[in-house]
Amino acid sequence: MSVLVEPVIQTVKLSKVYRSGFRMKRVRALVDLDLEIEKGETFGFLGPNGAGKTTLIKILMGLASPSSGQARIFGRPPRDARVKSRIGFLPESPYFYEYLTAMEFLRLSAQLSGVPGQEAEARVRRLLKLVRMEDAANVQMRGFSRGMLQRIGVAQALVNDPELVILDEPMGGLDPIGRKEFRDIIAKLRKQGKTVFFSTHILSDVEMICDRVGIVIAGRLVNTGRLTEILTEKAESIEVTVTGVTGKFRKVLERVAQQSIRSGDSLLLTVRGDDEVERVMAIVREAKAKVSAIVPRRKTLEDYFMARVREAGRN
Amino acid sequence: MGSRIRGIALNTFREAIRDKVLLTLLVFAILVMGSAKVIQPLALGEESKVIKDLGLASITLFCVLIAVLVGGRLVYKEVEKRTIYIMLSKPVRRWEFILGKYFGLMAVLLVSMLIMTGGFYITLFLTGIPASAYLLWSLLMTLFELAILTAVAILFSSFVTPITSAVFTFAVYFVGHLTRDLRLLAAMSPSPVVKAVSQFLYYVLPNLSNFNIRGEVVHNVLLHPQALALSALYAVVYTATLLLVSVAIFSRKDF
Numbered sequence: 122m123s124v125l126v127e128p129v130i131q132t133v134k135l136s137k138v139y140r141s142g143f144r145m146k147r148v149r150a151l152v153d154l155d156l157e158i159e160k161g162e163t164f165g166f167l168g169p170n171g172a173g174k175t176t177l178i179k180i181l182m183g184l185a186s187p188s189s190g191q192a193r194i195f196g197r198p199p200r201d202a203r204v205k206s207r208i209g210f211l212p213e214s215p216y217f218y219e220y221l222t223a224m225e226f227l228r229l230s231a232q233l234s235g236v237p238g239q240e241a242e243a244r245v246r247r248l249l250k251l252v253r254m255e256d257a258a259n260v261q262m263r264g265f266s267r268g269m270l271q272r273i274g275v276a277q278a279l280v281n282d283p284e285l286v287i288l289d290e291p292m293g294g295l296d297p298i299g300r301k302e303f304r305d306i307i308a309k310l311r312k313q314g315k316t317v318f319f320s321t322h323i324l325s326d327v328e329m330i331c332d333r334v335g336i337v338i339a340g341r342l343v344n345t346g347r348l349t350e351i352l353t354e355k356a357e358s359i360e361v362t363v364t365g366v367t368g369k370f371r372k373v374l375e376r377v378a379q380q381s382i383r384s385g386d387s388l389l390l391t392v393r394g395d396d397e398v399e400r401v402m403a404i405v406r407e408a409k410a411k412v413s414a415i416v417p418r419r420k421t422l423e424d425y426f427m428a429r430v431r432e433a434g435r436n
Numbered sequence: 437m438g439s440r441i442r443g444i445a446l447n448t449f450r451e452a453i454r455d456k457v458l459l460t461l462l463v464f465a466i467l468v469m470g471s472a473k474v475i476q477p478l479a480l481g482e483e484s485k486v487i488k489d490l491g492l493a494s495i496t497l498f499c500v501l502i503a504v505l506v507g508g509r510l511v512y513k514e515v516e517k518r519t520i521y522i523m524l525s526k527p528v529r530r531w532e533f534i535l536g537k538y539f540g541l542m543a544v545l546l547v548s549m550l551i552m553t554g555g556f557y558i559t560l561f562l563t564g565i566p567a568s569a570y571l572l573w574s575l576l577m578t579l580f581e582l583a584i585l586t587a588v589a590i591l592f593s594s595f596v597t598p599i600t601s602a603v604f605t606f607a608v609y610f611v612g613h614l615t616r617d618l619r620l621l622a623a624m625s626p627s628p629v630v631k632a633v634s635q636f637l638y639y640v641l642p643n644l645s646n647f648n649i650r651g652e653v654v655h656n657v658l659l660h661p662q663a664l665a666l667s668a669l670y671a672v673v674y675t676a677t678l679l680l681v682s683v684a685i686f687s688r689k690d691f
Contacts (some may be wrong), residue, residue, distance in 0.1 A: 184527050185690040202527040210525035214518050218447065220454040232443040277522065392510035 126194045129285050129316045130158040130181060134190035137340075148175040152340040153190065158318055160284075163311045165331035166320040169430060173340040174320035175213060178289045181318075182210055194285065200334035206235060209278035215270055215287040222254050223254055223273050226262065227280060234281035241280075248276040251306070268299045275306060286310055288319035293325050304330050324426060336429055343429055351425055361390045361401050362414040369409035377401060387413065438526050441536040448540025452506050453547075461505075461549060465498040472563060484565045487541040491556040492571060496578045496650075498552060499545055500609060503582050504542065507589025508601035510537050511686070520691055538590055538679060545582050549575060555659040574653040577664065579617045580671035581647035585609060588642075594653035594686045611637065612644035642674050 126253050137151040148360045158164050168174050179185040183200035217226055227248065231241035249255045252272035257265070262273065272289070278286060291307075292300045300323075307330050310317050321327060327334055327372045328348065335345040344351065357381070364387040366374060371388065374382045376401055378390035392398055399413065405412055452458050472487040506660050515521040518525070523533055551573060559566040588608050592601035611618070622634040646667045652659055 130641075179691065182521070184521060184524055199582070202529055205525065205527040208525070212518060212521040215522070216519060217522065218451065218519060221447070225450075229447055230522070230526065231445055233440050233528050234525070235439070235527060281526075430580055 124421055126160065128157040129160050129162075130156065130192075130194055131155045131196075132177075132180075132190065132192045135177070135180065135192055137173075137185065137188050138188045144258065146210065149340050151180075151187075154337075154340075154342050156335060156342060156345070157317060160316055161311075161314050163317040163330060163332045164257060164309065164319070165327035165334040166337065167322065167324070167327060167334055167426065168320070168337035169322055172177060172337045174337060175289055176288060176340075177337070178320060179358075181287060181424075182208070204283060207284045209281060209283035209286045211271075211274045211278045211286075211288045211291055214267070214293065215274040217262050217270065217277075220261060222259050222261050223249065223276075224258045226273065227276055230277040230280045236240045236281060243338060244282075245276075248279055249309065251279075253302075254274045257289060267294045268296070271299070271303075277309075283315065285316045285318065287320055290318070290321055291319055292323050293320060300326060338430055343432075357424075358391050358418045359395075359398055360414070360415075360416045360418055361392060361398060361412060363388045363390065363401070363405055364413050365410040366405065366408050368409070370404060373404055374401060377404070391418075440526075441539065444523070444524045444528070444533060444536025445540035445543060448537050449547075452544040453543070455506070456500045457505060458502060458544065459546065461498055461502055462551060465494055465532065465552050468494045468498075469552070469555050469559045472559050474578060482525050483563070485562060485654050487560070488571060488634070489650055490675065491559060492574050492578075492650045492654070495549060495556060495575060498584060499549055499578060499582055502545060502548055503541065503585045504602050504605045504609070507541055507586050508593050508605060509598040510541060510590060512596075512601065513594040513597050513680050517690060518654050518691075522528060524691070528685045534590065534594070534679065534686055537689050541598060542583065542591075545586065546579070551598075570656065571653050573659060573664070574650050577647040577667065578624055580668050581644055583675045584612075584642045584678070587675045587682070591678050591682045591685070594682050595624050602666075602667055608641060609644065612642045613648070614645075615643045643670075646670065647673070 132154050135151055135154040135156075136149070139147065139148045139150055141148050154173075154177065156177075166174055166177070176185065180197055181194060182419070183198075183205070184342065185186050192199055194204045195207060221229070223329060224245065227245040228241060236244060246255075249258050252275050254269065254272050257269065262270070265273070269394075275291075276349060278288070287309075292303055295303060304326060307317055307319070331348060333347055334346065336343050336353070361378075364375065366388060367386070371383075374388060374390060377397060379391050380391040382389040390401060402412065464584050472490055475486070475490070487584065492641075520533075524530065538605070553572075557567050585605065585608070589601060589605045592604045618634045618638040618641075622631050622638060625631050625634065649659065649664075651657070
């Protein structure tokens with residue numbers, strides 16, 4: 122056995138070109154993508170719609186083949202059946218056999234994953250409980266809501282007790298409660314030491330649960346890193362809300378601040394540092410007005426993301 | 437391997453029997469056979485033969501309809517509804533998927549045929565026509581014909597829409613019953629193009645008229661076991677070839 126720990130997912134110069142439309146225009150869905158995901162990581166794959174997230178996932182699942190470069194999972198090509206038995210997969214807005222009941226579908230999933238008969242039965246019941254679908258176990262899936270399908274989707278992805286779980290937009294179309302439950306499930310998987318790879322464009326979810334993120338824009342991986350590295354802890358700017366300033370005092374305040382927004386008799390000022398906060402306070406005292414809030418603003422993933430998208434747009 | 441193919445086959449079977457198309461076709465088939473009672477006076481003393489022939493022909497026709505209509509949607513629907521993502525994300529090889537689908541539909545056809553055959557023998561009993569097991573030889577040969585036709589449907593289903601697939605499969609069915617005429621056309625046509633095309637079709641399309649022994653069984657003509665065995669072997673080889681081609685196409689596909 123090799124002493125070196127092999128990455129769970131590895132892509133080297135992975136590219137995918139589609140031909141689409143009547144004129145067979147070339148669309149570059151992925152461009153020279155290099156990525157490594159280690160065992161036990163929870164990795165968020167971020168990008169706007171159409172950035173190539175689903176394309177990468179399809180290649181990782183062996184549903185599509187790369188135009189050039191290569192992808193390896195557990196050191197093997199993705200289409201290897203031995204690899205598949207160690208992965209759980211939830212596609213984007215999953216749709217299942219509507220004529221099957223939830224139970225029948227999970228049994229089928231277990232059978233196809235090679236889970237032995239008696240074990241499968243126990244596991245299916247445990248998973249139905251995990252995703253809180255016990256009551257609908259014997260109902261045909263044709264009437265299931267989006268959230269219910271998503272839950273069954275998670276259950277089928279976990280039926281083989283996978284080491285790696287790949288989820289494509291798992292929170293898409295879920296209500297806040299559904300998203301919270303989903304985050305809990307991912308947190309649980311992480312605690313069990315499983316590697317989780319998921320794509321999303323909902324940033325708040327990523328911030329809460331990921332060890333590391335990768336940002337993909339127009340098929341290129343523009344950054345990967347620990348969230349704490351990407352987002353500095355230091356406050357980027359401070360927002361000061363002032364009420365009751367008028368006339369020349371307001372003009373002075375607007376000059377001090379980098380940015381100001383007026384709303385009725387209150388003023389929202391964005392300033393850079395503590396010194397400027399002091400200056401604002403002094404002016405406010407002189408004007409006999411009031412400071413109603415001082416809020417330090419950290420750089421959020423959203424800010425980072427927007428800046429990157431803008432940058433990519435400029436290039 | 438076996439368990440996965442069985443799983444997919446069972447799922448295909450479940451889908452078909454919970455689908456209204458199959459039920460409608462079966463009810464209709466039983467009605468057609470039941471109508472034998474109505475046409476009895478028209479048969480002018482030949483009723484036994486007419487009713488037997490009609491019964492066997494209806495069973496064949498409805499089975500062909502099921503193979504074409506259900507088979508044409510088989511793979512396409514999984515791709516369209518993206519259930520294929522789930523299937524292929526399991527340790528299922530693509531050839532196992534195609535074989536599972538194939539055997540699932542064959543199981544549907546077998547069960548449908550058994551039900552219709554039951555209806556047929558009941559009709560014979562009700563009309564007072566002596567029912568003989570000899571008729572079953574014809575249905576056995578139909579089953580081999582359906583084996584080929586289902587493989588044709590699956591082949592088309594893996595790359596064209598259900599309607600196109602149904603049209604193509606029907607075309608193969610009809611022309612497949614006329615392949616002898618194709619050879620004749622090739623021999624007699626003065627145009628080299630017509631000659632080449634009809635010769636090509638003759639060699640590529642399945643010769644399905646070999647599987648039609650309705651006339652023989654209805655008229656109690658002695659069957660030649662060797663000829664039947666040869667037809668069966670032909671069906672197996674032809675089907676296997678078509679499935680190989682389907683797997684080859686399906687394996688290269690991006691979803």
